[in-house]
Amino acid sequence: xxxxxxxxxxIRRSFGDHHVLRGVDxxxxxxxxxxxxxASGSGKSTLLRTVNLLEPIDDGIIRLAGDDISDPRVDADGxxxxxxxxxxxxxxxxxLRVLENVTLAxxxxxxxxxxxxxxxxxxxxASIGLDGFAGAYPDxxxxxxxxxxxxxxxxxxxxxxxLLDEVTSALDPELVGEVLALVRALADGGTTILMATHExxxxxxxxxxxxxxxxxxxxxxxxxxxxxxxxxEPRTREFLSRLL
Amino acid sequence: xxxxxxxxxxxxxxxxxxxxGSPGWARVQQMFLDPEVALASLPRxxxxxxxxxxxxxxxxxxxxxxxxxxxxxxxxxxxxxxxxRALAAGYTDLFRGVPLLIVLFIVGYxxxxxxxxxxxxxxxxxxxxxxxxxxxYVAEVFRAGIEAVHPSQRLAAxxxxxxxxxxMRRIVLPQAMRNVTPALMNDFVxxxxxxxxxxxxxxxxxxxxxxxxxxxxxxxTPYVVAGLLFVLLAWPTIRLTDWVSARMRARERAGSxx
Ligand SMILES: Nc1ncnc2c1ncn2[C@@H]1O[C@H](COP(=O)(O)OP(=O)(O)OP(=O)(O)O)[C@@H](O)[C@H]1O
Ligand SMILES: [Mg+2]
Numbered sequence: 001x002x003x004x005x006x007x008x009x010x011i012r013r014s015f016g017d018h019h020v021l022r023g024v025d026x027x028x029x030x031x032x033x034x035x036x037x038x039a040s041g042s043g044k045s046t047l048l049r050t051v052n053l054l055e056p057i058d059d060g061i062i063r064l065a066g067d068d069i070s071d072p073r074v075d076a077d078g079x080x081x082x083x084x085x086x087x088x089x090x091x092x093x094x095x096l097r098v099l100e101n102v103t104l105a106x107x108x109x110x111x112x113x114x115x116x117x118x119x120x121x122x123x124x125x126a127s128i129g130l131d132g133f134a135g136a137y138p139d140x141x142x143x144x145x146x147x148x149x150x151x152x153x154x155x156x157x158x159x160x161x162x163l164l165d166e167v168t169s170a171l172d173p174e175l176v177g178e179v180l181a182l183v184r185a186l187a188d189g190g191t192t193i194l195m196a197t198h199e200x201x202x203x204x205x206x207x208x209x210x211x212x213x214x215x216x217x218x219x220x221x222x223x224x225x226x227x228x229x230x231x232x233e234p235r236t237r238e239f240l241s242r243l244l
Numbered sequence: 245x246x247x248x249x250x251x252x253x254x255x256x257x258x259x260x261x262x263x264x265g266s267p268g269w270a271r272v273q274q275m276f277l278d279p280e281v282a283l284a285s286l287p288r289x290x291x292x293x294x295x296x297x298x299x300x301x302x303x304x305x306x307x308x309x310x311x312x313x314x315x316x317x318x319x320x321x322x323x324x325x326x327x328x329r330a331l332a333a334g335y336t337d338l339f340r341g342v343p344l345l346i347v348l349f350i351v352g353y354x355x356x357x358x359x360x361x362x363x364x365x366x367x368x369x370x371x372x373x374x375x376x377x378x379x380x381y382v383a384e385v386f387r388a389g390i391e392a393v394h395p396s397q398r399l400a401a402x403x404x405x406x407x408x409x410x411x412m413r414r415i416v417l418p419q420a421m422r423n424v425t426p427a428l429m430n431d432f433v434x435x436x437x438x439x440x441x442x443x444x445x446x447x448x449x450x451x452x453x454x455x456x457x458x459x460x461x462x463x464x465t466p467y468v469v470a471g472l473l474f475v476l477l478a479w480p481t482i483r484l485t486d487w488v489s490a491r492m493r494a495r496e497r498a499g500s501x502x
Contacts, residue, residue, distance in 0.1 A: 094419065
């Protein structure tokens with residue numbers, strides 16, 4: 001397929017004799033939104049970290065837009081610069097102002113001139129209604145505002161792929177909506193997203209495809225509506241029924 | 245306010261009465277608190293203090309650099325770096341254990357004996373000894389500060405494509421520095437008076453000058469003068485340290501972040 005963006009083959013990762021990933025196969029096409037679901041401890045975060053090379057793998061192949069990025073000789077910083085990532089929490093740097101946070105990678109990694117980085121940063125902050133906070137430190141923002149800033153920071157340099165790891169799970173319930181709305185807007189705009197999430201309703205609404213991870217392998221995957229409404233595998237059924 | 249002022253006055257009065265009423269007071273006063281001797285010895289002691297200040301300046305700069313290197317080495321991960329980690333750990337263990345005075349003697353008398361270097365003044369070797377010892381302490385302070393930075397911060401920086409070095413310089417160290425400022429300032433206060441120990445190598449600093457003046461006048465007042473000067477030197481830093489610590493405690497109470 002010509003528009004395959006990410007390709008994981010046989011990804012294995014153990015911590016001691018704890019085999020977290022036991023051969024994961026997963027594809028993400030360009031402009032596709034894929035939701036990764038699974039019980040706590042099933043290895044969703046570990047898998048996402050292997051994609052941007054923050055977690056070494058014991059075996060397997062990772063291809064990004066055709067390039068084998070699991071090759072040890074690959075420039076890992078260069079690969080990470082092509083992938084945006086937002087984690088559960090502690091994303092923003094507390095000692096840098098909001099605008100500095102947003103433009104840091106553009107200036108340091110992508111060598112974008114400061115004026116241009118600032119202009120793009122302000123534009124993006126304005127698009128989420130936070131341009132008024134450009135000069136503030138992150139602790140002035142609510143948790144939801146911080147996560148939205150972290151997301152626009154991740155997309156400022158137009159990454160090929162956006163990884164989101166439960167970006168709402170550390171938030172108070174009333175702040176979840178604004179963050180999900182931003183993710184939805186990005187998805188609608190054609191951003192390729194691989195996200196781990198506990199929000200099944202959100203996954204059903206936004207994801208093109210849902211992937212269920214259990215026992216270190218992909219147990220079931222398919223169109224979001226189908227997997228979530230009518231799961232074929234007993235383990236998927238059991239997992240989803242426990243959520244209700 | 246009034247009560248505390250009054251109570252302080254009464255307390256000071258009582259203390260003075262007790263000391264001044266002691267049988268040996270007159271002799272002690274004459275030997276340690278002679279105003280004429282104090283005035284006469286002041287210029288030389290001040291001149292000596294200038295040397296202490298120079299040593300303090302160079303030592304402070306040296307300590308920050310060496311300590312940062314040691315602390316960074318200690319936080320390196322991975323088996324490849326084991327020798328460097330072990331070396332850095334050995335360094336901090338060694339120099340936190342040895343008394344400064346012994347390091348001063350060994351560096352001050354031993355190293356010049358190797359005749360590797362051109363003759364250097366005693367104050368130079370004193371500065372080196374102070375850097376060696378204080379770097380071990382300050383490196384531990386830095387390391388604690390580095391490790392107190394949440395691991396997710398490092399992860400977030402690396403995820404943006406920042407290199408290890410950029411992550412350290414731009415993200416980890418600035419936050420670590422902020423965490424450890426009060427502890428660093430405390431070490432600086434301690435160093436301010438320990439620079440007086442270089443006198444044992446014969447450098448004519450404030451302490452050594454006081455010693456010379458004491459012998460000259462057959463009177464101990466110069467030591468008191470030197471002591472007071474050291475207190476005066478340290479006092480602003482001490483107050484500043486308290487102020488910074490209090491402010492940081494207040495900020496910690498003010499709130500945390502997601
Ligand atoms: N660096 C590590 N060292 C040891 N064990 C680890 C490490 N990282 C992850 N693990 C283990 O791997 C397993 C999977 O962790 P992971 O965080 O990927 O799960 P998850 O699916 O993201 O869970 P959650 O839904 O709670 O976020 C867990 O049992 C965890 O303890
Ligand atoms: Mg997780």
